[in-house]
Each structure stands twice: as C-alpha cells, then as structure tokens.
Amino acid sequence: KQTKKAKTKNITSMLTEDRVFQPPKDFAKTAHIKSMAQYKKMYAESIKSPDKFWGKLAKEELQWIKPWTKTLQWKAPNAKWFVGGQINVSANCLDRFLDTPTANKAALIWEGELAEDGKPGEERVYTYKQLHREVCKFANVLKNIGIKKGDRVVIYLPMIPEAAVAMLGCARIGAVHSVVFGGFSAQSVADRAKDSQAKLLITSDGGYRRGKVVALKKGADEALEIKDTDGSRVAKSIEKMIVVNRTGQDVPMKKGRDVWYHEEMAKASSKCPPAKIGSEDPLFILYTSGSTGKPKGVLHSTAGYLLGAKMTSKYIFDLHETDVFWCTADIGWVTGHSYVVYGPLANGATSVMFEGAPNYPEPDRFWRIVEKYGVTVLYTAPTAIRTFMKWGVEWVKKHDLSSLRLLGSVGEPINPEAWMWYYQNIGGKRCPIVDTWWQTETGAIMISPLPAVTPMKPGSATLPFFGILPEVVDEAGKAVPKNSGGKLVVRKPWPSMLRGIWGDPKRFQDTYWAEVPGSYFTGDGCRTDKQGYFWIMGRIDDVLNVAGHRIGTAEVESALVSHPSVAEAAVVGRNDPVKGQALVAFITVKSSVTASPELRQILRNHVGKEIGPVAKPDDIRFAEALPKTRSGKIMRRLLKQVASGEDISGDITTLEDRNVL
Ligand code: WT7
Numbered sequence: 001k002q003t004k005k006a007k008t009k010n011i012t013s014m015l016t017e018d019r020v021f022q023p024p025k026d027f028a029k030t031a032h033i034k035s036m037a038q039y040k041k042m043y044a045e046s047i048k049s050p051d052k053f054w055g056k057l058a059k060e061e062l063q064w065i066k067p068w069t070k071t072l073q074w075k076a077p078n079a080k081w082f083v084g085g086q087i088n089v090s091a092n093c094l095d096r097f098l099d100t101p102t103a104n105k106a107a108l109i110w111e112g113e114l115a116e117d118g119k120p121g122e123e124r125v126y127t128y129k130q131l132h133r134e135v136c137k138f139a140n141v142l143k144n145i146g147i148k149k150g151d152r153v154v155i156y157l158p159m160i161p162e163a164a165v166a167m168l169g170c171a172r173i174g175a176v177h178s179v180v181f182g183g184f185s186a187q188s189v190a191d192r193a194k195d196s197q198a199k200l201l202i203t204s205d206g207g208y209r210r211g212k213v214v215a216l217k218k219g220a221d222e223a224l225e226i227k228d229t230d231g232s233r234v235a236k237s238i239e240k241m242i243v244v245n246r247t248g249q250d251v252p253m254k255k256g257r258d259v260w261y262h263e264e265m266a267k268a269s270s271k272c273p274p275a276k277i278g279s280e281d282p283l284f285i286l287y288t289s290g291s292t293g294k295p296k297g298v299l300h301s302t303a304g305y306l307l308g309a310k311m312t313s314k315y316i317f318d319l320h321e322t323d324v325f326w327c328t329a330d331i332g333w334v335t336g337h338s339y340v341v342y343g344p345l346a347n348g349a350t351s352v353m354f355e356g357a358p359n360y361p362e363p364d365r366f367w368r369i370v371e372k373y374g375v376t377v378l379y380t381a382p383t384a385i386r387t388f389m390k391w392g393v394e395w396v397k398k399h400d401l402s403s404l405r406l407l408g409s410v411g412e413p414i415n416p417e418a419w420m421w422y423y424q425n426i427g428g429k430r431c432p433i434v435d436t437w438w439q440t441e442t443g444a445i446m447i448s449p450l451p452a453v454t455p456m457k458p459g460s461a462t463l464p465f466f467g468i469l470p471e472v473v474d475e476a477g478k479a480v481p482k483n484s485g486g487k488l489v490v491r492k493p494w495p496s497m498l499r500g501i502w503g504d505p506k507r508f509q510d511t512y513w514a515e516v517p518g519s520y521f522t523g524d525g526c527r528t529d530k531q532g533y534f535w536i537m538g539r540i541d542d543v544l545n546v547a548g549h550r551i552g553t554a555e556v557e558s559a560l561v562s563h564p565s566v567a568e569a570a571v572v573g574r575n576d577p578v579k580g581q582a583l584v585a586f587i588t589v590k591s592s593v594t595a596s597p598e599l600r601q602i603l604r605n606h607v608g609k610e611i612g613p614v615a616k617p618d619d620i621r622f623a624e625a626l627p628k629t630r631s632g633k634i635m636r637r638l639l640k641q642v643a644s645g646e647d648i649s650g651d652i653t654t655l656e657d658r659n660v661l
Pocket of ligand 1: 288334335409410411412413414435436437438439440441461522523524536538539545548549550
C-alpha cells in the first residue's frame with residue numbers, strides 16, 4: 001500500500017508544468033518536420049508572409065483545375081483564400097492517386113460492429129481505386145435525382161463507408177453536405193434541414209449499437225413530418241431520401257420520395273469527371289452549439305479547408321504511405337470530417353473507420369482493432385482515455401499495441417493523469433502525444449505539438465501550427481502577460497477558417513468578431529507559460545463540453561421549457577471525472593405540477609427527443625425559484641457552485657431574493 005502511495009505522489013510531482021517529455025529521438029529521422037529550428041523558421045515565415053507560405057504549399061500539395069490569382073483577400077471578418085482558383089476536393093482525395101502505386105492501397109478500412117455470424121470483426125476495405133469508383137457512382141446518383149452544384153444535402157448515417165462516399169460524392173459535384181450526427185434527434189434533423197434549406201436527406205434503415213439493431217430511418221421519417229408553428233412541415237425543403245440498407249430491417253419507403261442506395265448505385269455509371277469548384281464555394285455546413293439559441297451552421301469552403309486538413313494531417317500526425325491512421329471520432333463531428341475523411345485521404349494514407357462502441361462486445365475493442373489492422377497513429381478523446389483507465393489496464397494488456405508510433409488527443413483539455421496513462425499504457429512510453437486544440441469553426445488543428453520536434457508538457461496543447469497567431473487577451477483585447485489567464489483569440493486569418501454562419505452574417509460577426517474587434521474569438525479561456533506554451537482552460541461562454549461533445553446550455557434550457565410541466569430552467573456544468581463536464585439542470589415547475597422522480601425521467605427523455613441522448617441532463621434539481629439578479633438575469637455563477645456542492649462565494653448583493661439559495 002505504501003509503495004502505491006509513494007508512486008502516486010511521484011507521478012503527481014512529475015506533473016508540474018516543468019515536467020517535460022522529449023520527443024523520441026528516432027522520430028526525427030523520418031518525420032516531415034525534423035527539428036525545432038525548422039519549425040521556428042517555417043512558423044516565422046508563415047506569420048510574416050502568409051500569402052507566400054500558403055501559396056507555395058497550395059501549389060505543391062494540391063492539384064488545381066485552374067490556378068488562383070490572389071492568395072488572400074482579407075477584410076475582417078471575411079477571408080477569401082486562393083481567389084479565382086478552381087479545384088475539386090474529391091479529385092484531391094482520390095483521382096490524384098489513380099496513376100500512382102497508392103491506387104491499390106487501402107484508402108478506407110472499415111470495421112463494423114458485428115459480423116454476419118454475430119461475432120465482432122466484420123470488415124470492408126476500399127482501395128483508392130475502389131473508393132474512387134464508389135464516389136463517382138454516388139455523384140451520378142446525386143445528379144440522377146436532380147442534385148446540382150450548391151444544393152444542400154443532409155447526411156444522417158451511422159459510421160459506415162457509405163457516409164464517406166456520400167460526403168465525397170457531394171464534394172465531387174459541388175453539393176454542400178451537412179452531416180447530422182446519428183445520435184441526434186428527429187427534431188435536430190428537421191431544424192438543420194430547414195436552416196440549410198436542404199433538398200436531399202441521406203440515411204440508412206438503421207445501424208448496430210452494442211449488438212442491437214437500432215432504427216434510423218424512423219427518425220428520418222419523423223423529421224420530415226414535424227410541423228412548424230405555421231402548420232407547414234419544418235423540413236419541407238427535403239424532396240428526396242436516399243436510404244442505405246445496413247441492417248436489413250423492414251422500413252417503409254415512401255413512393256416518389258425514398259430510394260434505396262444500392263438500387264440507385266446499381267444503375268449509376270462509374271464515370272463522373274470532377275466538377276470545377278471555385279476555391280471559395282462552400283464544401284460543407286456543420287451545425288454546432290453556441291452560447292445562445294439554436295445551433296449555428298458553421299460554413300466551410302473548398303480550397304482553404306482542404307489545404308488546412310491536408311497540411312495538419314501531414315505534419316501533426318506525420319502521415320506517411322505506410323501509416324494506418326485511426327481517428328475514432330464520428331463523422332457527425334468536425335473531427336470526423338477533417339481526420340477520418342478529408343485529411344488522411346488527401347495525404348494518400350489509410351484511414352480506419354469503426355462503427356461500434358469501445359466496449360462491445362468487451363472493453364478491449366479498441367485495442368483489438370489496433371492489433372488487427374496494425375494501427376500506427378491513434379487519435380482519440382480524453383473522455384475515452386479516462387473511460388479506459390476506469391475499465392482497467394488488463395484490457396489493454398491483452399493486445400499487442402507495438403504498431404503504434406504516435407498518439408493524439410482532442411476535444412477537451414487532457415488532464416495530466418490521463419495523459420500519463422495514455423503515454424505509458426497505450427504508447428508504451430515510445431509514442432509522442434499530440435494534444436491538438438481546435439474547433440468546428442477552425443476546420444483544422446490550430447495548436448499542437450509537432451511529434452518529432454516539440455517537447456511535450458502533459459495538459460498543454462503547446463505551440464501554434466503554421467500560420468496561426470493565437471494570443472491570450474484581457475477584457476480590452478490587449479495581450480496579457482505570461483502566466484495570467486485571459487480569452488484566447490486568433491489574430492490572423494488562416495486557410496481553413498470558417499467563412500460564416502449559414503444564412504446569418506450578423507450572428508457570425510457578433511459571435512466571433514465583436515468580442516475583440518478584428519480578431520477571431522474562440523470562446524475558450526487560456527494562459528501561456530514562460531516557454532510560450534498554450535494551456536487551454538475550457539470554455540468561458542455558456543457552452544459545455546460533455547464527453548467531448550459541445551453542448552449549449554441555452555439549447556438544453558429551451559428544450560426543457562418546451563415541456564408543458566416546466567416553468568423555468570437553467571443549465572450549468574459541473575466537473576465530472578470521466579466526462580469532463582456533466583449537465584446539471586435547475587428547474588421550477590408550473591404551479592399545477594408536482595416535482596417527482598418520474599418527472600425527472602420524463603424531462604431527461606424529453607431532452608433526448610428534442611436534441612439527442614448526448615444532451616440529457618445528468619442531474620435535474622427541482623427548485624422553488626432560481627437565483628436572479630434584480631434585472632431578472634439568472635445568476636449562473638451561483639448555480640454552478642450549487643451544482644458542484646461548493647459553498648456560495650463571491651458577490652451576491654445583486655441577488656434579488658436570498659431565500660432561493
Ligand atoms: C471546443 C471545440 C475540433 C475538436 C473537437 C471539438 C475544446 C478541443 C481541445 C484541446 C483543450 C479543447 C475547446 C474548443 N477543445 N480540443 N486539445 N484542449 N480544449 O470541436 O465541438 O467545435 O469544440 O473543444 O473548448 O473550443 P468542437
């Protein structure tokens with residue numbers, strides 16, 4: 001017992017800010033970026049002359065249909081990169097490899113949740129040539145049903161190869177995809193379809209989750225029937241539905257509206273030249289939560305996004321021909337867009353896609369997959385790592401993980417204990433860890449170590465990527481001294497930055513560019529240390545990070561008050577050892593209603609139905625009243641303290657009624 005105690009103490013003392021882990025020596029031999037001096041030189045160039053820096057990479061790394069005339073046109077908040085150029089994202093991910101040896105290597109390795117015989121291990125491998133063929137066919141399917149360049153397409157699918165095919169098929173003809181995470185509700189699908197005025201919905205009959213067949217088309221059908229306030233259907237812009245047959249369950253097909261993916265594919269030609277897409281034409285919209293109102297449609301455009309996804313994948317994950325890269329994110333999130341699909345494929349790498357859950361059939365599923373395919377680079381989230389810690393290292397030890405050479409982390413600050421566990425038990429102390437900070441809005445990684453170069457400090461995302469100029473600032477927007485906290489902003493435009501919020505330029509301006517005029521406001525708190533390393537402190541707006549999922553408190557509140565028994569609701573976060581943050585809802589019920597444990601369950605399910613299971617509050621507390629200021633503003637600060645079981649501290653003089661505490 002005593003040794004154990006001593007050991008823990010030892011680890012904790014190792015985890016101070018000054019504990020530095022050097023990148024492994026042999027890593028630099030083959031790495032794309034080999035030395036700190038090289039990083040510093042390139043970084044300085046990228047900040048001094050971004051036009052020159054990105055222009056050179058865009059020319060060397062991307063294949064253009066028509067060259068651009070102006071590298072950057074910048075008038076805050078609007079950036080235009082590679083103005084006048086034409087390019088096709090799917091051609092850069094597929095066609096460009098067709099007359100190289102890469103053509104016949106695996107582009108996508110897919111592991112399904114279960115095999116035909118019920119055992120884990122169903123797999124499908126697509127070479128670049130095969131994936132190209134599927135994407136061309138699907139692009140023709142889109143054309144055949146009337147989808148044109150610029151039309152929006154909602155993709156609501158499980159983690160199956162058809163999801164990647166659908167995304168790349170849209171990109172091929174210039175249709176704008178909007179992927180909706182399969183765990184989101186029918187209501188969410190309807191809202192997103194309406195906001196983007198999408199014409200087509202791509203879904204599947206269902207999927208598998210922990211060995212069980214689950215429905216998906218049912219939700220899609222429901223989404224298309226939900227009524228708006230004016231009595232019309234919310235998602236009335238949707239004209240067609242393409243349905244992938246994943247599970248074989250019986251689903252109704254609506255005549256004239258629904259078609260089967262496999263039937264349309266069988267009819268489609270496999271010849272489809274890539275469309276000429278303008279650099280700044282939209283590639284996708286991805287909805288993400290903000291501090292107010294409904295999720296916003298983050299808009300990404302074509303050339304800059306592709307370059308950002310490609311270069312970050314290449315340099316940060318150090319991708320080579322021989323790598324098997326596994327990013328465990330769902331394609332419903334931006335991480336899945338940039339690092340399951342576009343980034344790895346643009347580099348000619350092999351990308352692993354997994355349909356299932358990490359503990360099905362047993363808690364070693366991830367390690368089974370790493371061993372089975374010889375995964376070399378693994379990219380996952382701190383919440384997953386903490387879950388594996390909880391399940392115990394025995395599950396890891398059953399498998400040979402010696403193929404791994406590099407590990408990544410994303411989604412939230414990684415606590416040093418989880419970092420150490422990941423480093424020792426998964427990486428066998430030989431793999432560098434890249435802790436990558438970025439956002440849906442940034443399109444690609446912004447702050448991260450370079451694996452052969454940057455000394456690592458557990459808990460810090462370390463230094464900015466090329467072209468990124470982050471700064472920690474105070475209320476007045478002025479840089480704060482080292483070691484003091486402040487708001488994280490980005491001072492310069494970068495190629496993969498968002499181009500707007502779909503249909504709402506004012507919200508774009510107000511959310512990101514008004515807080516610190518002329519700079520991009522991230523919504524995160526941060527500090528830098530004496531070496532200039534960035535330490536992200538988490539969101540400082542009313543956005544929570546629950547198990548790596550971004551959830552707006554306002555969204556959950558409006559879902560709660562939409563229930564007939566709720567009068568008022570306030571949602572705050574409290575720390576959670578596994579999920580990072582947990583959702584706590586404070587609720588006052590209408591006078592005719594009695595608060596009860598049953599009501600608690602009803603309300604949780606109601607939120608699940610309105611938004612999706614990820615947004616269900618962990619805790620619901622009924623209160624007589626909510627603490628408010630005299631002007632009627634809910635004092636969230638106090639609720640946060642109550643939610644975490646802390647004593648109330650700080651100024652409460654503005655509180656209208658002290659009794660509510
Ligand atoms: C928010 C963005 C794009 C990654 C997936 C999440 C937090 C993300 C880190 C990190 C500390 C991180 C931030 C950010 N975050 N990565 N390495 N260290 N915090 O994308 O849903 O748009 O959320 O996730 O708070 O603002 P997202």
